[in-house]
Amino acid sequence: MDLFSSSTIARQTWELENNIVTTAADAADSSSAASDAIFYYDEAAQVKFQQEKPWSIDPHFFKRVKISALALLKMVVHARSGGTIEVMGLMQGKTDGDAIIVMDAFALPVEGTETRVNAQADAYEYMVDYSQTNKQAGRLENVVGWYHSHPGYGCWLSGIDVSTQMLNQQFQEPFLAVVIDPTRTVSAGKVDIGAFRTYPEGYKPPDEPVSEYQTIPLNKIEDFGVHCKQYYSLDITYFKSGLDSHLLDLLWNKYWVNTLSSSPLLGNGDYVAGQISDLAEKIEQAESQLSHSRFGSLITAPQRKKEEESQLTKITRDSAKITVEQVHGLMSQVIKDILFNSVRQSNKSQAESSSPEPMVET
Amino acid sequence: MASSSSSGLTFKLHPLVIVNISDHYTRVKSQSLPPPATAHCAAHNNVEASSLPPSPPPRVFGCVIGVQRGRTVEIFNSFELLYDASTNSLDRAFIEKKQELYKKVFPQFYVLGWYSTGSDAQESDMIIHKALMDINESPVFILLNPSINHAQKDLPVTIYESEMHVIDGNPQLIFVQSSYTIETVEAERISVDHVAHLKPSDGGSAATQLAAHLTGIHSAIKMLNSRIRVLHHYLLAMQKGDTPYENSLLRQVSSLLRRLPAIESEKFQDDFLMEYNDTLLISYLAMFTNCASTMNELVEKFNTAYDRNSRRGGRTGFI
Numbered sequence: 001m002d003l004f005s006s007s008t009i010a011r012q013t014w015e016l017e018n019n020i021v022t023t024a025a026d027a028a029d030s031s032s033a034a035s036d037a038i039f040y041y042d043e044a045a046q047v048k049f050q051q052e053k054p055w056s057i058d059p060h061f062f063k064r065v066k067i068s069a070l071a072l073l074k075m076v077v078h079a080r081s082g083g084t085i086e087v088m089g090l091m092q093g094k095t096d097g098d099a100i101i102v103m104d105a106f107a108l109p110v111e112g113t114e115t116r117v118n119a120q121a122d123a124y125e126y127m128v129d130y131s132q133t134n135k136q137a138g139r140l141e142n143v144v145g146w147y148h149s150h151p152g153y154g155c156w157l158s159g160i161d162v163s164t165q166m167l168n169q170q171f172q173e174p175f176l177a178v179v180i181d182p183t184r185t186v187s188a189g190k191v192d193i194g195a196f197r198t199y200p201e202g203y204k205p206p207d208e209p210v211s212e213y214q215t216i217p218l219n220k221i222e223d224f225g226v227h228c229k230q231y232y233s234l235d236i237t238y239f240k241s242g243l244d245s246h247l248l249d250l251l252w253n254k255y256w257v258n259t260l261s262s263s264p265l266l267g268n269g270d271y272v273a274g275q276i277s278d279l280a281e282k283i284e285q286a287e288s289q290l291s292h293s294r295f296g297s298l299i300t301a302p303q304r305k306k307e308e309e310s311q312l313t314k315i316t317r318d319s320a321k322i323t324v325e326q327v328h329g330l331m332s333q334v335i336k337d338i339l340f341n342s343v344r345q346s347n348k349s350q351a352e353s354s355s356p357e358p359m360v361e362t
Numbered sequence: 363m364a365s366s367s368s369s370g371l372t373f374k375l376h377p378l379v380i381v382n383i384s385d386h387y388t389r390v391k392s393q394s395l396p397p398p399a400t401a402h403c404a405a406h407n408n409v410e411a412s413s414l415p416p417s418p419p420p421r422v423f424g425c426v427i428g429v430q431r432g433r434t435v436e437i438f439n440s441f442e443l444l445y446d447a448s449t450n451s452l453d454r455a456f457i458e459k460k461q462e463l464y465k466k467v468f469p470q471f472y473v474l475g476w477y478s479t480g481s482d483a484q485e486s487d488m489i490i491h492k493a494l495m496d497i498n499e500s501p502v503f504i505l506l507n508p509s510i511n512h513a514q515k516d517l518p519v520t521i522y523e524s525e526m527h528v529i530d531g532n533p534q535l536i537f538v539q540s541s542y543t544i545e546t547v548e549a550e551r552i553s554v555d556h557v558a559h560l561k562p563s564d565g566g567s568a569a570t571q572l573a574a575h576l577t578g579i580h581s582a583i584k585m586l587n588s589r590i591r592v593l594h595h596y597l598l599a600m601q602k603g604d605t606p607y608e609n610s611l612l613r614q615v616s617s618l619l620r621r622l623p624a625i626e627s628e629k630f631q632d633d634f635l636m637e638y639n640d641t642l643l644i645s646y647l648a649m650f651t652n653c654a655s656t657m658n659e660l661v662e663k664f665n666t667a668y669d670r671n672s673r674r675g676g677r678t679g680f681i
Contacts, residue, residue, distance in 0.1 A: 039388050039389050039392040039393075040392045040393060041393065068385070069381055069385075069557040070381050070382060070385040072553050072556070072557060073377070073378050073381055073550065073553050073554065073557070074378065076549050076550070076552075076553040077378055077547065077549060077550055077553075078467075079549075080547060080548075080549035080550075081468075103389075104385070106467075107467040107468075108467070109466035109467045126463060126466060129459070129463055130463055133456065133459055133460055133463070134442075136444060136456065137441075137442035137443065137444060137456075139389065139442070140393070182549055185549055185552055185553070186548045186549055186552065188571075189552060189574075189575055189578075190552065190556060190571075190574070191552060191553050191556045238556070238557050240557055241384065241385070241388040242388075242510065243384045243387065243388055243508055243510060244381060244384050244385065244388070245558075246510045246512075247380055247381070247384050247517065247518075248377075248381075248554065248557065248558040249558070250514070250515070250516065250517045250518070251377055251380065251517065251544065251554065251558070252558065253515065253516070253517070253585075254517065254543075254544040255377070255544050255546055255551065255554075256581065256582040256585040256586070257582075258544075258546050258551050259551065259555070259578055259579070259581075259582040260579065260582040260583065260586065262548060262551065264548075265637060265641075267548060276644075283651070290658070312654075312655040312658055313655055315651060315655070316648075316651050316652050316655045319647065319648040319651045319652070320648055320652070322644065322648070323644050323645045323648040324571065324572075326640075326641045326644050326645070327641060327645060328571075328572070328575045329641075330637065330638060330641040331575075331576075331579075332579060333634070333637065334638075335579060335583075337634065339583070339586075340622060340623060340624040341622075341623040341624055341625065341626065342623070
């Protein structure tokens with residue numbers, strides 16, 4: 001029983017559920033075929049699952065999400081292409097026990113603004129057209145969720161998103177909401193993505209799950225705070241086919257150049273500036289709160305003091321995050337400088353060839 | 363089927379297209395050959411399925427879209443197409459429909475050509491190619507070889523263009539191979555990296571983030587180093603006389619060397635140092651914030667500990 005990868009677990013669970021007897025002869029075939037088994041769409045099993053509706057009993061039924069390499073790539077590229085405008089699209093896939101599997105994603109031609117609740121009529125038409133043509137071309141899965149981007153302000157559901165998702169979960173189950181932040185992805189160098197499902201109206205979750213802290217800009221923080229208890233996030237894992245892994249490995253041979261030549265500092269200048277000014281506002285706010293408490297009586301309830309403290313620690317964490325990203329970017333720049341610029345210097349003098357003089361230039 | 367280089371167009375391929383084609387192929391393959399035993403095929407079918415030799419994997423077909431600017435052809439995305447084996451053609455109405463749909467979301471992309479899987483371009487492919495010529499007068503044909511061959515170091519993707527060549531007196535269209543480069547946007551690169559190496563997805567501590575970032579750069583530098591070594595050995599061998607002189611290669615190497623140092627100017631140095639200073643300033647400020655917050659905590663704790671004194675005596679000495 002090896003627990004090394006989600007695909008092995010999926011395969012073993014699947015094998016267990018379906019009482020598979022593999023002969024020794026095609027054991028080799030079966031391992032490669034079974035790891036791609038996730039791509040097989042079993043219509044009858046899906047329909048059966050739909051009719052059972054186990055999620056209506058337990059609002060916390062779905063716990064995991066598995067996203068295919070293709071879906072992730074498409075969603076991130078689409079989100080990034082929107083720039084600072086929110087974009088949205090739909091995801092296709094299937095369910096597998098308590099996991100929702102996202103096989104593919106496609107973009108919707110909707111201009112996103114925060115006031116839009118739903119896709120407009122022509123987007124519905126687009127959706128139907130696209131699903132039809134897809135079924136013809138061999139993609140049999142159904143729409144299983146929607147994704148949209150929050151460029152620069154983190155992965156969480158806003159008030160409008162929560163109401164949209166609650167509506168979806170009433171009529172189009174099983175449905176999943178995914179949020180991507182392309183700006184933070186590029187700035188931090190890792191994919192910023194979150195998958196959520198809302199609780200039904202009036203349901204109180206049994207325990208308060210500890211969610212990972214993320215920086216939220218001041219103008220959005222109220223929206224976040226009001227609704228953050230109405231949904232829960234799901235774990236995301238990724239999968240890819242054997243051919244995908246092979247191709248991706250080979251792809252590395254070609255684009256190590258891009259890795260070395262990427263300059264996150266240059267690309268993200270205005271985003272970082274925005275972050276810093278937001279941080280400055282938060283500090284001012286925290287400072288005014290602190291100064292109020294000084295003149296208030298010292299017998300104030302300890303809760304208020306704790307709030308300000310945690311406000312200040314939050315600010316510290318945010319500033320640390322910004323700094324770390326900046327320093328990473330600078331490290332890349334310095335490494336590139338050493339690699340490609342220090343050639344002549346080694347001819348001039350040995351002492352100077354190690355690193356460029358940091359601060360003092362006469 | 364000549365394999366000489368092409369008409370002078372440069373091709374740039376995005377990884378999304380490659381992953382798309384691979385996914386399409388995997389999907390069709392797994393749908394047509396169900397996994398070793400399904401819940402519905404009971405035991406009697408099991409024996410049959412396992413004794414059948416694996417049928418040759420089906421070929422999949424699709425269309426690629428992108429942008430052509432002057433002599434550069436950049437291929438961004440792709441979608442699947444219906445193939446009619448009897449007439450050996452692609453379904454036209456389907457292409458038009460799909461193209462419309464994609465135009466709505468990505469208005470600047472045009473149909474640039476088509477793709478297929480297989481190990482080699484075949485004669486029948488030329489018919490499909492000609493059919494597409496009325497959408498785009500010079501379409502490209504991308505061929506992906508889906509057989510996994512671990513000895514192969516190169517991507518099994520080839521791009522073919524069609525050229526008019528005179529063979530045995532009559533002008534014919536044949537496929538010629540062209541070279542291409544892989545082009546990515548920053549976001550694409552990060553997500554491909556993410557899926558390829560399955561990096562830690564959560565924040566982690568600063569140490570793990572740093573490790574991840576530096577590991578990425580380290581592997582890139584290792585690649586650079588190995589490539590340079592190969593060139594170095596080759597040049598040494600040429601010097602010793604083991605391999606014949608190849609002037610074009612030598613010219614390329616010398617032009618490469620002359621390009622180093624990459625940028626050397628006053629302005630660059632100034633900008634670079636300014637950026638360096640900015641980052642140091644940011645870390646200085648972050649340090650300050652950290653210190654201020656720790657101080658604040660200390661003062662609060664101190665106040666709470668010595669609260670009784672101030673209330674009793676009215677002294678307010680500890681703020």
